[in-house]
Amino acid sequence: MSRWPNFFRVSIGKKAVVAVTGCILVLFVIAHMIGNLKVYYGDDDGMPAIDEYAMNLRTIGSEFFGYAGVLWIVRIILIVAVVLHISLVIDLAIRSRRARPIKYKHRPKRIMASIASRLMMVSGLLLLIYIPLHILEFTTGTIVFGSYSQWTVYHNLHSAFSMEYWYVPLFYIIVMVCLGLHLYHGAWSVFQSLGWDSPDRNRGFRWLAMVIAIVVAGGFISVPVLFWSGAMPEPTTLNTTTLEDVATERSNATPSNVSTQQ
Numbered sequence: 001m002s003r004w005p006n007f008f009r010v011s012i013g014k015k016a017v018v019a020v021t022g023c024i025l026v027l028f029v030i031a032h033m034i035g036n037l038k039v040y041y042g043d044d045d046g047m048p049a050i051d052e053y054a055m056n057l058r059t060i061g062s063e064f065f066g067y068a069g070v071l072w073i074v075r076i077i078l079i080v081a082v083v084l085h086i087s088l089v090i091d092l093a094i095r096s097r098r099a100r101p102i103k104y105k106h107r108p109k110r111i112m113a114s115i116a117s118r119l120m121m122v123s124g125l126l127l128l129i130y131i132p133l134h135i136l137e138f139t140t141g142t143i144v145f146g147s148y149s150q151w152t153v154y155h156n157l158h159s160a161f162s163m164e165y166w167y168v169p170l171f172y173i174i175v176m177v178c179l180g181l182h183l184y185h186g187a188w189s190v191f192q193s194l195g196w197d198s199p200d201r202n203r204g205f206r207w208l209a210m211v212i213a214i215v216v217a218g219g220f221i222s223v224p225v226l227f228w229s230g231a232m233p234e235p236t237t238l239n240t241t242t243l244e245d246v247a248t249e250r251s252n253a254t255p256s257n258v259s260t261q262q
């Protein structure tokens, strides 16, 4: 029999996979948050830095992998990481519950642990609901608040995070707070799963987990807050007619046979 099934049956192996996939997802959210900060450059000459960045994500390595090829490789890695992460977390939770028929002696600790793990489940579930809605809003343009074009990211953000649709930025802020909590506890668990925790290092790890959570959640939250408060300059692509012109112009700048791909 192959060694792989045995490896997966052992919970230490599963914990390692949860930790590695968690690290991949953390790296993605850090990269995504840094990319989003390009909105701070505003709407320079009608081609905002964030629009240029979104175009680059699709054209990078296109000589070898075709249009959006690298982006699709990253998407597939993320999908595999999310599926493995969630299924193994659920599997480990079920196993640990089954393996613990005798009640804990130290009740306070148990309460703390169950609050933390419940928080992980609730925040994870919220992220699971959020991600498809988020992709339908900003990547495919299926759910539209105001107006949308896949070539005008700055405009799309300005349109969705406006006073008129106040519940959209509010929803984002709530989800990002949950993301921060999930990251804090998740990062801390990764250190434990990897066996790095020890009384003299734990303080440092807790601080590191807290810094990651605050920087990532804070960076993300700043974007809807800035648009919502009206602090960001209005995009030059204000009305739908201009939006269509910009979309045609930008899609012509990329290979025509792929201009409608996400």
Ligand code: HEM
Pocket: 029, 032, 036, 054, 055, 057, 071, 075, 127, 131, 134, 135, 138, 139, 150, 153, 157, 172, 176, 179, 220, 221, 223, 224
């Ligand atoms: C305030 C917070 C956020 C903002 C403003 C934001 C904005 C955006 C925008 C504008 C896009 C489309 C980019 C493009 O078309 O090139 C996008 C895509 C995406 N975002 Fe976010 N995002 C936020 C938070 C998050 C979080 C927390 C996650 C995951 C936990 C996430 C996951 C994704 C994914 C998976 C995509 C699709 C990438 C692709 O396949 O092209 N986003 N986001």
